[in-house]
Amino acid sequence: MENITHIIQGCIRKEYKYQKILYELYLGFALKIAFRYMYRYEKAIDVVHDGFVKLFNQFPNFHPGTEADIEKMLFAWLKKIIINASIDELRKGQMLPEIGGIPEYVWEITDSNNDADQKLLYKELFVLILELPPSYRTVFNLYTIDGYSHDEISKMLNIPVGTSKSNLSRARMILQKNVKKLEVVKLCRI
Amino acid sequence: MQNIENDMDALFRKAVDQAPLIPATSRWEEISGKLSGNSTPSVAKEKINSFKKISGVFGYLLAGAITLTILTTFIKHHEIISPDKTAKRIGNPMNEKALISTMRIQDIELKDINLFRVKKKTSVISYLKNENKTNFLSDPINAEEGKLNGGLSLNMNNIENINLFQNHKSIELTDSLNNSHNSSLVKLNSFHNSRFYLGLIGGPQLSQIKHQGLTKPGFDMGLLIGYRINKKISVETGFLFTKQYYFVGGKYYNSVTGVNTVNSMEGSRTAFEIPFKLNYYLFQKKSGGFFISAGVSSYVGVNDKILINVGEHPQPPPQKLDYGVASYLPSYLNFSLGYDYKFGKSTRFRLEPYLEIPMSSTAGNTININEGGALQVFNAGLHLVITEFIH
Numbered sequence: 204m205e206n207i208t209h210i211i212q213g214c215i216r217k218e219y220k221y222q223k224i225l226y227e228l229y230l231g232f233a234l235k236i237a238f239r240y241m242y243r244y245e246k247a248i249d250v251v252h253d254g255f256v257k258l259f260n261q262f263p264n265f266h267p268g269t270e271a272d273i274e275k276m277l278f279a280w281l282k283k284i285i286i287n288a289s290i291d292e293l294r295k296g297q298m299l300p301e302i303g304g305i306p307e308y309v310w311e312i313t314d315s316n317n318d319a320d321q322k323l324l325y326k327e328l329f330v331l332i333l334e335l336p337p338s339y340r341t342v343f344n345l346y347t348i349d350g351y352s353h354d355e356i357s358k359m360l361n362i363p364v365g366t367s368k369s370n371l372s373r374a375r376m377i378l379q380k381n382v383k384k385l386e387v388v389k390l391c392r393i
Numbered sequence: 394m395q396n397i398e399n400d401m402d403a404l405f406r407k408a409v410d411q412a413p414l415i416p417a418t419s420r421w422e423e424i425s426g427k428l429s430g431n432s433t434p435s436v437a438k439e440k441i442n443s444f445k446k447i448s449g450v451f452g453y454l455l456a457g458a459i460t461l462t463i464l465t466t467f468i469k470h471h472e473i474i475s476p477d478k479t480a481k482r483i484g485n486p487m488n489e490k491a492l493i494s495t496m497r498i499q500d501i502e503l504k505d506i507n508l509f510r511v512k513k514k515t516s517v518i519s520y521l522k523n524e525n526k527t528n529f530l531s532d533p534i535n536a537e538e539g540k541l542n543g544g545l546s547l548n549m550n551n552i553e554n555i556n557l558f559q560n561h562k563s564i565e566l567t568d569s570l571n572n573s574h575n576s577s578l579v580k581l582n583s584f585h586n587s588r589f590y591l592g593l594i595g596g597p598q599l600s601q602i603k604h605q606g607l608t609k610p611g612f613d614m615g616l617l618i619g620y621r622i623n624k625k626i627s628v629e630t631g632f633l634f635t636k637q638y639y640f641v642g643g644k645y646y647n648s649v650t651g652v653n654t655v656n657s658m659e660g661s662r663t664a665f666e667i668p669f670k671l672n673y674y675l676f677q678k679k680s681g682g683f684f685i686s687a688g689v690s691s692y693v694g695v696n697d698k699i700l701i702n703v704g705e706h707p708q709p710p711p712q713k714l715d716y717g718v719a720s721y722l723p724s725y726l727n728f729s730l731g732y733d734y735k736f737g738k739s740t741r742f743r744l745e746p747y748l749e750i751p752m753s754s755t756a757g758n759t760i761n762i763n764e765g766g767a768l769q770v771f772n773a774g775l776h777l778v779i780t781e782f783i784h
Contacts, residue, residue, distance in 0.1 A: 223421050235414055252424045259424075311413040321411075328408035347402045348409050379401060 207274050214262045222259050232278070233285050239344050240289035242333050244309050247289075254281070254288040286349060290359060293337055324385070331381050339374035346371050456630070456669060589783045590739075592617035592631075598774030600637040600662075608659065610774075611637040613666060617778060625674050633666040635692070639770060662770075664695040670727055681734040681741070689723035690749060725749040725772070739782035748773045 210228070213221025233251045241247040258281060265280065267273045310326050332340060341360065345351040346367070351359070356367045595614030599607050615633030622628065638661050670688025677683075731745030749772035 219425070223425070226421055226424070231414070235409070235412070238414060239409060248420070252420065256424050309415055311415045322413040325408040325412045328405055329412040329414070332405060332409070348406055375401065378405070382401065382404075 207277070208267070208270055211265070211267055211273060211277060214259060215265060217259070217262065226255055229278075229281055233281060236282055236285045237289050238309075239329075239332060239348065240286070240293065240341060242337070242340075244306060246292065250288045250292050251285060253292075254285040257284050257288065282349070286345070287359075290341065293341060294360075327385060328382070331378055334381075335374050335377060339370050339377065342367050342370040343374035343378070588621040590619045590621070590741075590780045591783060592619065592778050592780035594631060594633060594776055594778045596774055596776045598635065598637060598772055600639040601771045601773075602639050602641045602768050605639075605641045608638045608640040611635065611661075613774070613776075615666070617780065619672075619780065624677065627672045627674075628670070629672060629686075629688075630667065630669045633668070635662070635664050635666050637662045637664075637770070637772065641768060660697055662695060662697045664692045667691045667693065668727060669723075670729075674733075679735075681732060683730070683732055685730045686727070686745075687729075688727045689752075690725040690727050691723050692725070723752065725751055729776070731776075741778075741780045743776070743778040743780065745776040745778060746774070747776060 210221045210225050214225055230251065233254060234247060237247040237250040237254070238244060241250055265277075267276060311322070332343065335343060342356055345356045345359065346353065353364045353367045353371075356362075357364045360367070362370075593614075594617045596612065597610045598613050599610050601607055613633045613635040615631055617629055617631040619627050619629040639659070641658050641660070668688055668690040670686050672684045672686040674682045674684045727747060727749055729745050729747035731743050734742045734744075736742065751769040751771065
């Protein structure tokens, strides 16, 4: 296994080998971010690929800090790129209607033990986020999951701060309502 | 309330973190070709795309070069010749295409005739008699007066066109001032100074996908430029704005989710068409002629809007799908036939039904109804064209 610093240095030099290693290493991480914003799994994959292209093309501008926090910095940078790529994609307004549900094959639930039940619950909660209307989902993700402030969201989405707040509020209301529908037993297991 | 919100936020954060999402299988090849400036071996598909783009550009450059060559040749043949140059050229009569090898104007037996344009609206006729001595119907240097045998006197400065008619072995001279011409000379097989023509083109168009039936007609309209190579053949290109409408059943919607609740899809497309085609005249009469044509068309700036009719949701708002990237590669084979009505000296009106058959799938001839598939669009229509030869 290559050292992350070594991989990053290789990516800065735009070496194919290290770019591929980094891509395969962080693909899952990036996909989990993009899929929170994009209802369609295939579209999330496209966004991730666009994000990686931006990442690798801009890698020479990446200035790693100390070895201790180099991976944290990379994570944060990749996350920002994927979020921006997702927002760009949503902003284009070229999405097909968000219908048909999330395909089961994207989830890894095979066991029948307690852990599997918990995974199932997490999956259902994740799907609840995806089922929010796009504008509510985006604000909810940015504020609650990714930790952006309303000011920052307002600038990122080019919407008033008030709209950001009201979208978050409505997203929470919908989520609360839908969470209640989930089985109470499953909630207690967390 | 704040606590509930905090708890819920924490719950969703944990769910997002722990959700058992399967990492997508690596598709490194798809992005490696898009990376700039590295030593990544480009993927074959990307190479093909690049090749297509480059070859498309070269194709149009080649077409442009051919057009330019024809234009340059045309201009050379019709250049404004200064008196000095005229004198030089007349000493060595050229065999212009407009020449007729043997002509009789009244009693003069002509072996050869040359037609020179000295300056705008001034032409000089020279001819070779049997003894191969160059004679002029007008003075090339001081082309003020031209006198044909028999006393027909003309001010050569006012001559706009000189048409040579092989069948009647006569010359028609058109006076540019009063736009009259010698009516005693019968017009047949007129020769035009210009082979280039410009036109306006437009008409209704129908589009069809997978034999799914037709919806309301679209249209196209634009400009046309053509070059008459000879009496039988002409080449044309142009730039047309196109609006198309189509319809396709829901079964062609390949939902990535595996759940297909789509009943049907209706779409519209705006694009710009660049045709390039060859016309062949099967026969021509005095009033016009029948022709057939074949060629290719590129569609650029393609912009699709698709309305998806879903069972559960009666009609979601129209969803815009934009390819963004224009394809300059030819995407259609064009076939047409038509009748060219001639009216006036150089104006023609054409009725031309046509059929556009998609070639291998490109953004120009397909609609992308979802992430999974692209369907080819067939077009047919009727073009109404009015053209005018450039003088």
